[in-house]
Amino acid sequence: MFQSLSSALEAISEKLEKRSAIKKADVDHEIEKIKTALLDADVAIQVVDSFAEKIKAGSIGQEVLRSVTPGQMIIKVVYDQLVELLGGEEKHELNFNAAPPVSIVLAGLQGSGKTTTAAKLANRITQLHKKKVLMASLDVYRPAAQQQLQQLGKKIDVNVLDPIFGEKPTAISSRAIKAGRIEGYDVVILDTAGRLHVDETLMTELQDVCHYVNPTETLLVVDSMTGQDAVNLASEFNDKIELSGIALTRVDGDARGGAALSMRAITGKPIKFLGVGESVGDLDTFDAKRVASSILGMGDIVGLVEKAETVVNQEEAEKTTKKLLKGQFTLDDMAKQLGQVKKMGNLEGLINMLPGAKKIKPKLLEANVNEQGIARQEAIIKSMTIAERRNPKILNGSRRRRIAKGSGTTVQDVNRLLKQYKQMLLMVKKAGKKGMKGLFDMTGMPPGELIPPRFN
C-alpha cells in the first residue's frame, strides 16, 4: 500500500536509465506517481500540488551523479525540497525570553498527546535547562486528566498545581501563573483539554486562557498520523491562538507523517519537538531530515545518495568506467572499489538504508559482505605483486599459499576472492553492453558477489 514511492522510483529508474541529465518530459511523466506517494503519506492535497511544481523546477536539468540512478536523483530533489519546506537545518529551542515565569500553553485535539508531551517538556526543561517548572492541568472535562498530570509530575519530580474541584480553566491558569510568580518558578506549563478546532465554545475558552496568560510559547500538539484535516486543524488553532510552534507526537509509529509538512506549509510555524516514545525521556528536537525521510517512506536512500556523493570520486569513477567498457577490470580496480565501499561507512547501516533491506540483508551477510570480510579481501589483494594483480592467471598454488600467509588468511579465502573477481569481471563485461542498473540491482545479485558502485 505505502510502497508506491519506491515503485514509482523504480519505474523512473528504468525509464531514465541511460540519461545523464533529467529532462522535463521525464519529470512531467513521473511527477504524478510522486504526488500519489505524498498523498498516501497524508500530505494535504493543496500542499502536494504546490510542492510538485517546486520539484519539477528543481529536478529538470539536474545532472545525474555517476553513482546513483536518475530515479534516485529525483528522489534526492524531492527530499531536498521536503527538508527545505520543513525548515531545513534550523533548530528550535523553547523561548525563555520573557519575565519569569515563562508560560507554555499546550493545545490540540483529544488524544493527540498533550499531557504526555507536557510531562516530557517539563522533564526536558528541568534536566537540560536546569529550570524550576510548575505544571497545571486545565482539563476539567476528560475524566482523570488532572490525576494523569499529577501522577506524571510525581514521576519526574516536577510540581503540579493542586486541582480545585469545579474551578474553570481560566481560573486555573490565573492561579497557576500567580503560584509561579510567588513561588519562584521559571516556567509554568499549562496542559489544556483536548478540543476539536470546530468546537466554538471550547475554542473561545482557549482564546480566553491565552488572552489572560499571554504565553511565551503556544504549542499545538498534533498526532503525526493525522490525515488531510491537519491543514484545517492547524490553521484554525493558529488563527485563534497564534501558535509559536508545533509538537509532533507518535513519530515512533509507522505513519509516514505527511501532516507535518502540511502544517508547516500552511501555518509557517516551526515544528519544535518530536514525541518518539511513551517514556518521559522520549522527546527529540525537530529534525527536518528525519521527518522528510519518513514522508518519503523508502528507507534512507537519501542518506545513501549523500554518502555516495561524498565518497565516490567522480574522475576516478569515470576512469574506471572507461576501462570497464573495454572489459578491463583488474584486481587493482577491485581493491579501489572495496576501499570506496568501506569509506561509505558501516556496511550494515548502509544495507539498512536500502529499500527492501530486510530481504537482502541476510543474503549479503551470508555472502560475507561485512567490514571484516572486506578488510580481509583488501589485505589479500595487497599481498599480491603488481604482476599478479594485473594478470591473476599466473596465480598458481605456491603463489596463493604465499598470498594467504602474507594477508593472514587461508588459501580458501584467496580462492574465494579470485572467484568473486571472476564473477565481477563477467558481470562487468555484460554490463558494458547494457549499462548497470545501479544499486537496486543488488537485490538480484547472486551471493558471493560484492556491491559494485555504479558504472555506466
Next chain:
Amino acid sequence: MAVEESYKKNNWFQQLKAGLDKSRTRVAGAITDTFSKRKLDQGALGELEAILIQGDLGVSMASKLSNFIGSMRFDTEVSDVEIRRILSEEIESILTPIARPIQLKPANCPHVILVCGVNGSGKTTTIGKLAFKWRTEGKAVALVAADTFRAAAVDQLEIWAERSGCSIISGKPGADPAGLVFNALEKTHADKTDILIVDTAGRLQNRKDLMDELEKIVRVIKKINPDAPHDTILVLDATIGQNTINQVEIFKEAVNISGLVLTKLDGSAKGGVVVALAEKFKLPVHAVGIGEGIEDLQPFHPRGFCQSLLGLDIGD
C-alpha cells in the same frame, strides 16, 4: 433492534449532520464549484478525485470513485447535485454491508469484549459509552482496567464505571494485564456478569513487544473460554489519515479484530478512510463516536454518513 429504535432516525441524522457540518460544507461546496461551472471532463473528474482525497478516502479509493463517475457517460451537462447523489449512493453501497452493531449473545456469560487501539484513539471513552448503553438496557456490565501502564488510566475508567453504574476490576500500576484479565474472567464467570469489557493500553501497531502483550491477553482469555473474546474491537480515530489502514492490518493479524469503532467524527475530519477500510477488510463498523458526552456513541448509519459527507439533504 431495541438499540437502533432507541436512536430515532431523525435524532441520529441531526447529530451526525451537525457533527459533519463543516466537512459537509467543504466537500459539498467543492463539488458544487467543480460541477456547476462546466461539463464533466477530465479536468472536472480530476478535481472530483482531489475532493475525495481531501476527505481522507485515500488515493486509490478516490480515483476508483471518480473513474466510476467518469464511466457514467452523461449525455448532457450534469448537475452537481446529481453527481453528489450518484457518489453518495455508490459509497453507501460500499458501507451498507459493514454497518452492524455489536451482537450480544446472552448465552455468552459473560460476553467478553476486548477493546484495543493506538494511543489516544478513544478506547476508554468508547468503553464508558458502551457500558452506559448496555447498563440502560439492564445488562450487568463489568470493566477491566487492563491499561496498567498509562498514568491515571485506571482512574479514568473508574469514573466511567461510576457514571454508567457498572463494576470495575483493576490492579496495581504496572501489573501484568494478562493476569488481571484472567482474574476478571474467573470472577465474572462466577457472578454471572452479562458483559465484560477489557480496556487495554494504547499501543502503536509497530511496537512488536506491545502487540505480543496483546496477543498474550487473548491467549489467557482463551484458556478460560476458548470462544472468547466474543468481540475484539479496534478503536480508530477519524482524524487519522491513511495510517489507519496499517493499524487495521496489523491489529487484525495479531488479535483477529472482529469489528471497528470510529471516534471523533464530530470534527471536520470526514473519516473517509472508513470507505477504503470497508472495501479492503470488510470488517463491521459497530458504532461512531460523535462527542464527549456519555450518550455520544451512535450506530454507524451509512446513508446518513454519505449524505452528510456529500452535502445532500438528509432524508432524500
